[in-house]
Amino acid sequence: MTAPLSSDRSRAALRISARVSGEFLLVLAGLAVTLWLLGRMWSVVWPLVVGLLLTTLTWPAARSLRRRGWPPALAASVVTVLFLLVAAGVVALIAVPVASQSGELTDGVVEGIQRLREWAAGPPLNIGDAQINKAFDSAVARAQEGVGSMVGAVVTGVSTVVNGVVTAVLALFLMFFFLKDGPRFLPWLSRQLPGRLATDVPTVFDRGWATLGSFVRSQAAVGLLDAVLIGLGLWILGVPLVLPLAVLTFVSAFVPIIGALFAGFVAVLIALVSNGLTDALIVLAIIVVVQQLEGNVFQPMIQSRGLGLHAAVVLLAVTLGGNLAGIVGSLLAVPIAALIAVVWNYVREQLVDPADDTGAGEPDADAVVPS
Numbered sequence: 001m002t003a004p005l006s007s008d009r010s011r012a013a014l015r016i017s018a019r020v021s022g023e024f025l026l027v028l029a030g031l032a033v034t035l036w037l038l039g040r041m042w043s044v045v046w047p048l049v050v051g052l053l054l055t056t057l058t059w060p061a062a063r064s065l066r067r068r069g070w071p072p073a074l075a076a077s078v079v080t081v082l083f084l085l086v087a088a089g090v091v092a093l094i095a096v097p098v099a100s101q102s103g104e105l106t107d108g109v110v111e112g113i114q115r116l117r118e119w120a121a122g123p124p125l126n127i128g129d130a131q132i133n134k135a136f137d138s139a140v141a142r143a144q145e146g147v148g149s150m151v152g153a154v155v156t157g158v159s160t161v162v163n164g165v166v167t168a169v170l171a172l173f174l175m176f177f178f179l180k181d182g183p184r185f186l187p188w189l190s191r192q193l194p195g196r197l198a199t200d201v202p203t204v205f206d207r208g209w210a211t212l213g214s215f216v217r218s219q220a221a222v223g224l225l226d227a228v229l230i231g232l233g234l235w236i237l238g239v240p241l242v243l244p245l246a247v248l249t250f251v252s253a254f255v256p257i258i259g260a261l262f263a264g265f266v267a268v269l270i271a272l273v274s275n276g277l278t279d280a281l282i283v284l285a286i287i288v289v290v291q292q293l294e295g296n297v298f299q300p301m302i303q304s305r306g307l308g309l310h311a312a313v314v315l316l317a318v319t320l321g322g323n324l325a326g327i328v329g330s331l332l333a334v335p336i337a338a339l340i341a342v343v344w345n346y347v348r349e350q351l352v353d354p355a356d357d358t359g360a361g362e363p364d365a366d367a368v369v370p371s
Contacts, residue, residue, distance in 0.1 A: 047167050049332065051174030055182065056213040057220065058083055062179040076179035080172065204346050208339045215335055222294055223253025226260075229293075230267065233286040237279050239271045255330045258318050260291055309337060 038045055058079050065075035186202040193201055231246030239245075245267050252259030264287040272280035309317075314334055321333025 043166075046328075047170035048174060050167065050171035051178060052212070053216055054083070054171060054175045055178040056209075056216040058175065058179060059182070059213065060217075072180045072183075076176050079179055080176045083175075084172070200346070200350070204343055207342045207346065211338050211342050212335055215338060219254050223250040226250070226253055226290055226294055229290045230263075230287060233290075234267065234271070234283065237271070237275065237282060239267075239279065239283065240274050241270055245270065255318055255334075258315070258322075258330065260294075264291070309334070309341060313337060 061082070062075045062079045065078065066072060070078075186205060189205070190198045190202050227246040227250040230249050231242050234242045234245060245263070248266060249263040252263035255262075264284070267287060268280050268284050271283040314337070317333040317337040318330050321329030321331075321336070323329070325332070
């Protein structure tokens with residue numbers, strides 16, 4: 001015979017469930033309000049984000065000059081000017097040719113998808129279902145929009161996201177001030193916060209900065225290697241649009257997993273349309289080899305400290321970011337997920353019971369990179 005339920009325990013369980021549900025709803029409401037505020041302030045938030053990303057790329061050079069005795073303002077000025085010169089060179093040598101070939105690249109992708117549809121409709125597959133044809137038509141339309149927007153982002157950079165000139169100027173000014181005054185931010189923040197927050201918040205900021213810098217610099221280096229190797233293979237095979245495809249490969253490297261699949265798919269389609277099936281298969285083999293080298297050789301060598309995110313988490317983060325904010329969301333999804341992981345890991349360290357602590361509660365010295 002089944003024992004009767006205890007009314008006291010049942011009421012206690014319901015109270016706990018109600019309290020947990022209420023707290024969870026409050027957290028969701030707080031997140032919703034935060035996202036709404038970010039959306040309302042996006043014209044300011046986006047230049048701030050771009051400035052931070054640019055600072056992670058240029059900070060090693062500024063730090064090196066400061067360690068040699070250069071004044072902070074002079075070091076930041078020199079690095080900013082050098083960055084502007086490099087950016088101008090990239091625009092002159094790469095962006096202009098890419099812009100002139102962007103339409104041809106989009107047309108090639110669309111034609112490649114149509115050839116795949118014709119191949120699927122013939123033997124041995126003989127696929128003639130209307131839903132399959134509708135899916136291919138949808139893929140053609142999405143390719144026209146997606147490739148066009150991606151190429152536009154490559155050509156004009158941040159200026160395609162928000163009113164370009166204002167965003168670029170604000171981001172550059174913010175980068176200069178971050179390079180000049182960045183090391184003074186955490187000490188200042190510690191003096192403004194009460195109690196243990198004066199220690200906790202700067203520590204989380206320091207770890208987050210180290211994680212963000214590691215991600216941006218490693219993805220840029222790996223993306224450059226991928227673009228050079230794949231571009232060289234395309235050039236040897238005589239595939240057209242080598243420069244736009246190499247630039248697309250570099251930009252796509254900042255969207256882990258999905259970016260590599262997208263860039264490789266576009267390169268194979270262009271090779272199929274221009275050079276035929278044999279060269280398309282060779283391009284596919286080159287991309288697979290380069291991706292294997294990236295995952296097993298380049299990434300471990302360049303990125304000595306991983307983000308601590310499982311591949312499934314990265315894939316879900318990129319998918320969610322893309323659905324919420326398009327290309328910008330896909331680019332920012334993994335860094336945001338990594339920063340959330342940094343906060344979560346630090347909170348777990350502080351919540352560990354000292355009696356049961358086996359060392360996990362102590363901050364990882366390797367995780368905090370001094371500014």
